[in-house]
Amino acid sequence: MDIRALAVDFSGTLAPAGPNPDGAHTATVLTDLPHTRIPAGFPAVFDTVRRHTRNTDRTVNRHTPFAATLRHAATLCGAVIPDPVDAAASVLAALPTPPIEPQTARAIRQIHATGLLCVLACNTEHSETARRSALRAAAIEDCFDALVLSSTLGLRKPHPHFYQAVSAACGVPAHEILFAGDNPTKDVTGPRTAGMHAVLISPAHRPDSLAPAGDNLAHITDLPTYLNVITSHHSTETSAELR
Structure with missing residues (x-):
């Protein structure tokens, strides 16, 4: 060989x-970002959107950007996330990484x-x-x-x-x-x-x-x-x- x-x-x-970002973690991080508005129902909506996105991605072996998942969840529940790309980076950076x-x-x-x-x-x-x-x-x-x-x-x-x-x-x-x-x-x-x-x-x-x-x-x-x-x-x- x-x-x-x-x-x-x-x-x-x-x-x-390491852990994956769930709705509770994501909402906690987003709430502390400037100019964001995260309603109480965001964690459940995010978890549903993320689960569906991951299942679909695995079926066709594509990768949907995490920022797109945030943007979709925000649209469905009326959350305000001015910059989903920066917000996604903040959420992921806040995860404990072994x-x-x-x-x-x-x-x-x-x-x-x-x-x-x-x-x-x-x-x-x-x-x-x-x-x-x-x-x-x-x-x-x-x-x-x-x-x-x-x-x-x-x-x-x-x-x-x-x-x-x-x-x-x-x-x-x-x-x-x-x-x-x-x-x-x-x-x-x-x-x-x-x-x-x-x-x-x-x-x-x-x-x-x-x-x-x-x-x-x-x-x-x-x-x-x-x-x-x-x-x-x-x-x-x-x-x-x-x-």
């Missing part, structure tokens, strides 16, 4: 999964030191600025050559064009990319359908922890050893062929 690039998921892989653990950061630095190109590839409501901030806080922002985010692309994994964007960001053929993440469909089946290699990062006790016809690592800190094994195996096979 000749691997030249690593594409890695964020939530549930690089960092523990940090990238030190041992995970060490693993990423170890991988990057081998010369492997690294790309962050994830479905997320957060902006590139926010995701870069999380990487910077763990001192690994410089390890990532590019970020491919559903919030920027407008498409979610497992849309085929998402993986095309990953390949373009890596600048190498799909078969030279290893995709690592915690979701069997989005991070294993999808990448493999696009011609990439893939490994599932998921504890064995999780119900969805078995990668379809593939490898399963319990934690991302196992990835450097895994990469060393598969690349060494490839080098051995190549040497045997040459002989």
Whole structure:
């Protein structure tokens, strides 16, 4: 297996999964913003709109901007949100975000030191600025050559064009990319359908922890050893062929 690039998921892989913004949290943040008016019924309306939007997005693998969800909910209940884009950023920034653990950061630095190109590839409501901030806080922002985010692309994994964007960001053929993440469909089946290699990062006790016809690592800190094994195996096979 000749691997030249690593594409890695964020939530549930690089960092523990954080909470999603619900109506109560969103209303609390919006109420404190200048010139906004948030009626009592906003939380319930927001939750309904967000649930419908997410279900629809998942059906077609698109990504509706969080600001558009705010704008729609506001229209339905008479809320006043002068700048939905800034408001969306404030709501998301107020969510508690689990940090990238030190041992995970060490693993990423170890991988990057081998010369492997690294790309962050994830479905997320957060902006590139926010995701870069999380990487910077763990001192690994410089390890990532590019970020491919559903919030920027407008498409979610497992849309085929998402993986095309990953390949373009890596600048190498799909078969030279290893995709690592915690979701069997989005991070294993999808990448493999696009011609990439893939490994599932998921504890064995999780119900969805078995990668379809593939490898399963319990934690991302196992990835450097895994990469060393598969690349060494490839080098051995190549040497045997040459002989």
